[in-house]
Amino acid sequence: MEVAAYQPYIDPDYDSLIERIYPARVCIDNETCRDCTLVKVDSANKHGILLEMVQVLTDLDLVISKSYISSDGGWFMDVFHVTDQLGNKLTDESLILYIQQALCATRRGGLSKEIQGSSQTKHFGPHHVSSEHTVLEMTGTDRPGLLSEMSAVLAELACHIAMVVAWTHHTRAACIFYVEDGVKGGPITDPERLAQIEEQLENVVEAHHAEGERRSVRLMAPMAGRMHTERRLHQLMFADKDYEQCRRCWSNGCGGGGSRGGYEHRNGCERAHVLIESWKDKGYSVVNVRSRDRPKLLFDTVCVLTDMQYVVFHASVSSEGSSANQEYFIRHQDGCTLDSETEKRKLAQCLLAAVERRASHGLRLEVSTQNRTGLLSDVTRVFRENGLSITRAEVGIRGERAIGSFYVTEASGNNVNLSTVELVRKEIGGSVSILNKSSGVSTPRGPLSAGLISRSGDEKPRLSLGSLIWSQLERFSSNFGPIRL
Structure with missing residues (x-):
């Protein structure tokens, strides 16, 4: 006689229960800051949420001047300081409504037909090709x-x-x-x-x-x-192992890895540099990416971290001149940090490749x-x-x-x-x-020269987040340059 195997029934909506109880809150604030719009996102956390948020703003060609990111525990909080490409606040009501719905749509549901129609008429929103091709x-x-x-x-x-x-x-x-x-x-x-x-x-x-x-x-x-075409291109090139070509960046002191070599580079070197350190007391791996600034740099970096199954718990991005710095406090999705030199080397190579692909x-x-x-x-x-x-x-x-x-x-x-x-x-x-007419990194279109940060010479990056994270908010209120997504 054949014995039936019984398994417990799990409601398919269970995974989204927290999101339904505590839906995402998106606030567009044009009053607090004189020269930019604040996009505040408060949502239940899940893997990939940072990429989803950055992707929405990237597809709108917005410029981020500051951002503070925190997703420790079960909640995600972020504040993006944004302008349009001309440095103006976001005042178009249909654009503001689109951002609010699009950021919420990444959590559950989609855009209303009215918003979709308005975005197509005014030519904003993602320039994706439909699934009909x-x-x-x-x-x-x-x-x-x-x-x-x-x-x-x-x-x-x-x-x-x-x-x-x-x-x-x-x-x-x-x-x-x-x-x-x-x-x-x-x-x-x-x-x-x-x-x-x-x-x-x-x-x-x-x-x-x-x-x-x-x-x-x-x-x-x-x-x-x-x-999403650009994210898919990152995945294709990653699968093709184009990052293996970045070994030279690691070995000659201009790439960085598990030592301070990434920041002890020759003066005037414009290559991308990656430095990965362990913060054992707090259980984080700290990743610093320094490169020449360019459009969509933040999106490209977050794509790689997400697709390689790393979770970003805290992050800061800032600019100084034409240089760019991104600082991420990460763990594997299973909660482990990067402990081996092999892991650090591969992540460094993949981040370098992500920075270089679009440059x-x-x-x-x-x-x-x-x-x-x-x-x-x-x-x-x-x-x-x-x-x-x-x-x-x-x-x-x-x-x-x-x-x-x-x-x-x-x-x-x-x-x-x-x-x-x-x-x-x-x-x-x-x-x-x-x-x-550049033979190197492309000259930006428009008057804004945005970026992330540069550290001087052999200065060691500081562990700027962690137990004092809330007391460090003033760090993110200083006059950073804009970040071109």
Whole structure:
């Protein structure tokens, strides 16, 4: 006789019980501070909540000037001091309501239809592509012309590209295409056609890879929900182990790790530095990340900590000039600290990679032209034929126009000759604008030069949070520079 196995019934809503009893509270305060808006978040704590909050503000292109974060115990508290990109307070009522609902929506539920409609009309909110598209993900060795060849294959196979985002880091590349059927419209769902497209793209990527070299091409039919493209790119490059290229930063004293070597660097060094120390009395690992400031730096760092299953209990971010410092008090999700040098080394490498991935080199070109079938293939072909290599790209559709941002260098890695840009402009049509002429970290758009902090020379970072955390609030009220998310 077969004996039935009984298991206790657990209500699926049990996990969200605390959130339902104590829903998130979001306060938008324009009265307390003269030059910024305070976004105060008070919520039940859970893993990943910090990333959710930062992601909302990042997607709105807001600038954070100060932030204090605390999530010890079962509660999360944060105050973000924010402005828009021009340094103004947030006064648009629809934007304020959007922030309140979006921050609460990360806890439970979603945005109301009225708020969604208002955000689309006023062009704020996340610029995500809906789940109605087929998604193509690729990782592999970076080389000139790769994006051009892949987009050409998609055009030949009657696939319309709705959006693409591509990153390169050291010798690795990752990109995400959102595509739809160029003939029938809508997503591509036929398994045979999906297999055919994937095979053709695999041939393109494989052509320049040595046997056994890492590469991946995956084509997926639409899935429920939305995917945050930039977070997914971090995950793809992490899975591709691009962080292994960051060993040089650790070994030459310009990376840092389990010793003070991370801050004993050469004067004028602009590389990112990571220092990890143990605060055994309080049971924390203290992570300091120092780097050159750039947009979305905070988001990129928190992405890595969250996806590597670290919990941020306290954090401070601040700026001084063009340097940036982030200080995190963390543990593993299981409550353990980082005790081995291997763990510290890997986390340091991954944080360095996260900082570097978006710090694209090259000339930034903004392209706006009438959308048409095969446009991305044509644009990237023009770049390739003129000897330009794409280091980062983001292209999407807005109405009847295609809007793209490209960072390009000469194929040799040298600076781009402006006469070459003029040739590209003539061949592409529409408008091609030069946003910056930096061969290093991109020059910020707009008047604000935001950042996180820099410490002098061989000064040892202080353990600024812990038993005196509440008495240290004045530290976060000083005149920090703005932090570009």
